[in-house]
Amino acid sequence: MDSKSNSVINPDPSLYNEDLAPVPKEKRTWNWISYSMIWMGMIHNIVSYELAGSLIAMGMSVWQALGAVIFANVALIAAIWLNSAAGTKYGLPFPVLIRASFGYKGAHIPVLTRAFVAIFWFAVQAYAGSKAVGAVITVLYPGWASLGDYSFWGMGLNDWIGFGTFWLLHAWVISHGMERVRRFEMWAGPLVIVLGLGLVYWAVDVANGFGPLFSIPGTLAGDEFWKSFFLSVTGMIGVLATLVLNIPDLTRFSKSQRDQVIGQAVGLPIMMTFFAFMSIMITAGTIIAFGKPITDPVQLLVQFDNPIVVLLGAFSLLIATLSVNVVANVVSPAYDLINLIPRKLNFVKAGIISIVIGVFFAPWLWFNNAGTIFNIIGAIGGTLGPVSGIMIVDYFLVRRSQYDLNSFFVKDGQYTYRNGWNPRAFIAMSMGVIVALIGLVVPSLHSLYTYNWFLGIAVGGVSYFFLMRSNQKSITTVVEENAIIK
Known part of the structure; x- marks a missing residue:
C-alpha cells in the first residue's frame, strides 16, 4: 500500500473520519517555510522570553545562559525530528x-492525558494573553480599570471582557481549520522578532555597546552552576516537551521529509536560540538601566511610560501568545477529541469544545498562587516523556519505519493486541513514569526529578523495546511483507 495515498479499505466508523484519515498527497502543501514560521510563532512568546531572561536573573553569564539554551534545543529537535517522521x-x-x-x-489513555495537559495550558496562556488585551485597551480607554469594580466569579468586568475577547480570537483562528492556522502563523512569529529587535537596540544603547552586556559576570560556580544549568535545561524543554508527542499533527501536512526537517531546524533550534539571545541581552540591559533584572516583557514595556510603546508592544505579545496557544494547545486536543468521537466531531467542532473546556479551569482564581497546581500538572506532564520514547522506539526499532496503514482503522488488524490494548506498552509507560517521578516521593532521590523528561523518555523507550522483543518475530514478518508489497 502506498503510504502517500489516502486508501483505507473498509475502515471502522468508530476509528475513522476525514480529519483522522491520511492526508492525501495533493493536500500536503506545507513547505519548510511553513514550518519555520509555525515554530517561530510557538517559541516567540512571553513564557519563552521569561525563561531565557531568568537565566541571567539566576546568576548565569550571557555565555552560560546561551549554552543552556542551545543544549535544550538540541535535545528537543532530536526528539521532535524522530517523532515527526511517521506523521510525514x-x-x-x-x-x-x-x-x-x-x-x-x-x-485513549495517553491521548486524553495529552489533551488534558494541553487544555490546561490553553487556559493559562489565554488568561496571560488577556492581560495583554487589557494593556492595549487601557491605552485607548483610560477608564478601563474602573470596570474592575464590577466583579463576579473572581474577575472584574474589565478582565472578563479582556478574557472573552482573547477567547474569541482563538475561535476565529481555528474556525476555518488547519489552513487558517498555517496562514496566521506565517506572520505572527515574525511580528515578535520586530519587537525583540527594538528592545535589543534599546539594551545596546543603554549599555553603550555590546561589550558591557557580555561583561556582566555570572555568580554561579561549581556544583551550584551545574545544578542550575540542568534545572534550566529541563525547564526549557518542559515548555515544548508535549509537542514532541503531537508533532505529527503538523508534519502530516508536509510536502516531504526534507521540508519538515529543514523547516523545524530553522524554526526551533536556530530561531529559538536567536530569540533567547535577544531576551538574554535585553534582560542584561535591564540590570544596567534599572539596577535589577526584569524578565517580564510586559513589566519592561511599562517602564518606558510611553503609550505608543506599550500599545505596540502589548499588541505584539498578544499575537505571540495567541500564536503559541493555537498551535500547541488547541490543535492537539482537537485531534485528540476527534479520535475519541470520530463520528460526531471534526477539527473545528473539537477545537471549539477544547477552548470551551479550558474556561472551566478558571486560571484567574489561582494564577498568582499556583505552585501546588503547577506541581501536579508538571507530574502529569512527566508521564508524556515515556510515551514519546515508546512511539519513537516502536516506529524505528520495532516496526523498522513500516506501518500497516489499514490496521490503524480496523479492529482486527496488527494493532488489536488484546482486545485493543497492548499491555507491554502500559508496562513500559509505567516504568518510565515511576523513574521520572520517583524524586517527588523519595526525598533522597529528589534530584532525579530535575531530569524527569530525559529519564522518562529513555526508560519508557528502552523498556518497550525489550518487552516487545518477545513479539518481534510476528511483527518482523508483517513488516517484511509490507516492504515487499511496497
Missing part, C-alpha cells in the same frame, strides 16, 4: 499513530 510519511496525526504501540483502545 503516512499523513496521520498523533492520536492515530499511537494506536500502533498502545492498541486502538489503549491509545
Whole structure:
C-alpha cells in the first residue's frame, strides 16, 4: 500500500473520519517555510522570553545562559525530528499513530492525558494573553480599570471582557481549520522578532555597546552552576516537551521529509536560540538601566511610560501568545477529541469544545498562587516523556519505519493486541513514569526529578523495546511483507 495515498479499505466508523484519515498527497502543501514560521510563532512568546531572561536573573553569564539554551534545543529537535517522521510519511496525526504501540483502545489513555495537559495550558496562556488585551485597551480607554469594580466569579468586568475577547480570537483562528492556522502563523512569529529587535537596540544603547552586556559576570560556580544549568535545561524543554508527542499533527501536512526537517531546524533550534539571545541581552540591559533584572516583557514595556510603546508592544505579545496557544494547545486536543468521537466531531467542532473546556479551569482564581497546581500538572506532564520514547522506539526499532496503514482503522488488524490494548506498552509507560517521578516521593532521590523528561523518555523507550522483543518475530514478518508489497 502506498503510504502517500489516502486508501483505507473498509475502515471502522468508530476509528475513522476525514480529519483522522491520511492526508492525501495533493493536500500536503506545507513547505519548510511553513514550518519555520509555525515554530517561530510557538517559541516567540512571553513564557519563552521569561525563561531565557531568568537565566541571567539566576546568576548565569550571557555565555552560560546561551549554552543552556542551545543544549535544550538540541535535545528537543532530536526528539521532535524522530517523532515527526511517521506523521510525514503516512499523513496521520498523533492520536492515530499511537494506536500502533498502545492498541486502538489503549491509545485513549495517553491521548486524553495529552489533551488534558494541553487544555490546561490553553487556559493559562489565554488568561496571560488577556492581560495583554487589557494593556492595549487601557491605552485607548483610560477608564478601563474602573470596570474592575464590577466583579463576579473572581474577575472584574474589565478582565472578563479582556478574557472573552482573547477567547474569541482563538475561535476565529481555528474556525476555518488547519489552513487558517498555517496562514496566521506565517506572520505572527515574525511580528515578535520586530519587537525583540527594538528592545535589543534599546539594551545596546543603554549599555553603550555590546561589550558591557557580555561583561556582566555570572555568580554561579561549581556544583551550584551545574545544578542550575540542568534545572534550566529541563525547564526549557518542559515548555515544548508535549509537542514532541503531537508533532505529527503538523508534519502530516508536509510536502516531504526534507521540508519538515529543514523547516523545524530553522524554526526551533536556530530561531529559538536567536530569540533567547535577544531576551538574554535585553534582560542584561535591564540590570544596567534599572539596577535589577526584569524578565517580564510586559513589566519592561511599562517602564518606558510611553503609550505608543506599550500599545505596540502589548499588541505584539498578544499575537505571540495567541500564536503559541493555537498551535500547541488547541490543535492537539482537537485531534485528540476527534479520535475519541470520530463520528460526531471534526477539527473545528473539537477545537471549539477544547477552548470551551479550558474556561472551566478558571486560571484567574489561582494564577498568582499556583505552585501546588503547577506541581501536579508538571507530574502529569512527566508521564508524556515515556510515551514519546515508546512511539519513537516502536516506529524505528520495532516496526523498522513500516506501518500497516489499514490496521490503524480496523479492529482486527496488527494493532488489536488484546482486545485493543497492548499491555507491554502500559508496562513500559509505567516504568518510565515511576523513574521520572520517583524524586517527588523519595526525598533522597529528589534530584532525579530535575531530569524527569530525559529519564522518562529513555526508560519508557528502552523498556518497550525489550518487552516487545518477545513479539518481534510476528511483527518482523508483517513488516517484511509490507516492504515487499511496497
